[in-house]
Amino acid sequence: MNIRLKVWRQKNARAAGQFVEYDAPDIPRECSFLEMLDIVNERLTEKGEEPIAFDHDCREGICGSCNLSIDGLAHGPETGITTCQLYMRSFGEGDTILIEPFRARAFPLVKDLIVDRSAFDRVIQAGGYISAHTGAAPDGNATPIGKPNADSAMEAAACIGCGACVAACPNASPMLFVGAKVSHLGLLPQGGPERTRRVLGMVRQMDAEGFGNCSNHYECEAVCPAEIPATVITRLNREFAAASFKESVA
């Protein structure tokens, strides 16, 4: 198939960026979106031009590295998948495809389509864990965890930390990401002792990083490749309210 790309090119964080158009003829319909970009990059390299920089690694939808906004949608037009799981059969002959980085103040641009998502790591550092030092654990079956709770915890834990929720949100809110971790750990008995500290720490770090808050657009849920339900945000709000109250009376 023959397509046309409009790609955001920017040499580094300080330089000005702009859209550059590329013709991409003879792209196999069966190839993935990132394989299409590989082909374009091989051609650019052969012509002596700099290839388009983009993040990617596992190419099977689990590492969370790839993060392209395609025709204005985080991870492109299909639902429940990452950019690397998108295939060219989702596009038509002659289409012009707009490719941009995930844009948010808390995700500063590094180069071309690559952004810095280290804010997510700092949010985890602020409480997204259970303090269980190695060697201190009781038997794995010592505390039974009912299947419904274990399943719900797993559903929330499936988050891959790609940042699509932030990119899709008009407020650049990461509350689906934060809610997923707060839900995953809060639904398990092991996560109980640090519940209050965790939610306060993570939410405050999220604010400090310059992310926005949720105002119920549900765009995050629509683009999430791990299909994390927006109910994790409800849980996050509830836990945050309870924790704030506890803190204020303590």
Add this chain to the structure above:
Amino acid sequence: MNDTLDAHIPAGPIAQKWERHQFESKLINPANRRKFDIIIVGSGLAGASAAATLGEQGYKVKCFCYQDSPRRAHSIAAQGGINAAKNYQNDGDSVFRLFYDTVKGGDFRSREANVYRLAQVSTAIIDQCVAQGVPFAREYGGMLSNRSFGGAQVSRTFYARGQTGQQLLLGAYQALERQIAAGTVEMFPRTEMLDLVVVDGHAKGIIVRDLITGELSAHAADTVILATGGYGNAFYLSTNAKGCNVTAAFRAHKRGAFLANPCYTQIHPTCIPVKGEYQSKLTLMSESLRNDGRVWVPKRAEDSGKDPQDIPEEARDYYLERKYPSFGNLAPRDIASRAAKEACDDGRGVGPGGRGVYLDFADAIDRLGAHKISERYGNLFDMYEEITSESAYRQPMRIYPAVHYTMGGLWVDYNLMSNLPGLHVMGEANFSDHGANRLGASALMQGLADGYFVIPNTIGNYLATQVGGKVTAASPEFARTMAEVRERTAKLLGIQGRRTVDSFHRELGLLLWDKCGMARHETGLKQALAKLPEIREQFWSDVRVPGEGAELNQSLEKAGRVADFLEFGELMCQDALDRDESCGGHFREEHQTEDGEAVRNDEDYAYVAAWEHAGVGQPAVLHKEHLEFEDVKLATRSYK
């Protein structure tokens, strides 16, 4: 040559070696630990778990990874599960049985003492992960659930949907982030190790490149731990992430560390077949699918083009069930892969190009209902459909073997220390536990065993000998090594030839797959060894690396990695040629039974081949560690 490497295996009965070794190991008292700097390269299961644990213990840790966050290391992609000898199912499992299965599964080419220790600590891993909040699958009563995996007749695999690697890695990552917040671990993401610094014969630091600015920097420490994964991407097409590479391990090798058994590559039987030349990677379908899926091809070659629905039951060859009735579809990976290749070589392969076999769920769906199958494998079925646009609920999956895991790696002793003092190696990057073939759900077990429980207990043995002997990055060896790295980078950028890095990588991959892949023979290996120096020379005279060194430059990153793969490929072929027997993933066509089973030669090859670097283009020098089998009887592996 022919000296026996000393693995420093503790004396005594196998079941007591580890406990005895822990007692006899040197300790560093808690107040002194902060005086020791430890470098860890890699943040997968082994690297992240070690960084977190050593940080908790009070050491000063620096951890490096090339990804933008430690959470993205490729351990995250492991699907199926993690083994542990819990015997929660009361089906006859024990530490000894897990040990036995692993030694046998590895075709008697692993070190007994290491494997026994692995089986011993396996149970503590599950407890640790549960305590961290890893959401393993549970039964309605709240107890942990298990599934079966290849090469075992008990149910000992713990899992979190088809995302076990992800959940275990996130557990280790969260523990690591906790230590970063506590200030015990300093994290360097988007930073790649480009060389090892050796001072007075000891590994004392690394040279790294900041992948955003291109700046090189030197880091000194009391010990360096590599947890940098395997070398499967030497084949270009593999199930590894695109960034996986051999550079850290190979740089260490060039600085004196022996590389062991590089010819042991695991070809995973259940991957989505190759579709076209544009393909950038292969996707694994978890081995757990073989619990309910039945593998078959048509009995007659002329049926292979037909719609599978039109091939009646009696015209199908369920070849794994036929050849290995007691293990059936759960035969170990090397055996299942070779059987698929054999069927396709026989003209009975299915799908485009005839390189595929069916994995059929129709019987399981009839028996259990589509709902149950979806609950077990839903995400895998979805993944298959995204890639192939076919539904495995309605028609059988098409699968074919692909490079997945590498059992070989840097040689280590019982303490996980290389022959190069001060260099420790963990996880897939070392060679020690899986022999010539790894069983399913054992990689996660080994990565976490090494990081959570082994290295934190053995590292004191080296550190205690280094008290007061602080090396800093001001030592001249650092500046010298940095200058070599700078020169190499400038050389790659300066060639300005005509061919892209990827074109060389593809050429290397095809050659290795063809001559040193699922089956190898002397003639082919010699052809590869003649061809590889040519490709290497062309690379160094005709590669084109656009851009500059002092910026984010993905072409330059790839070029450095491919340059190392080109040299590494030669070592792989040399090892495969030298090992004149068939064992596990190393199948020499000259050594097989009439019905195509591997024939081992224990008399001459029951050793670990540890290779010493002797210069680029020069044959490496062989050192042997002879393997003693005292607790598992050497026997022909049978899964019939």
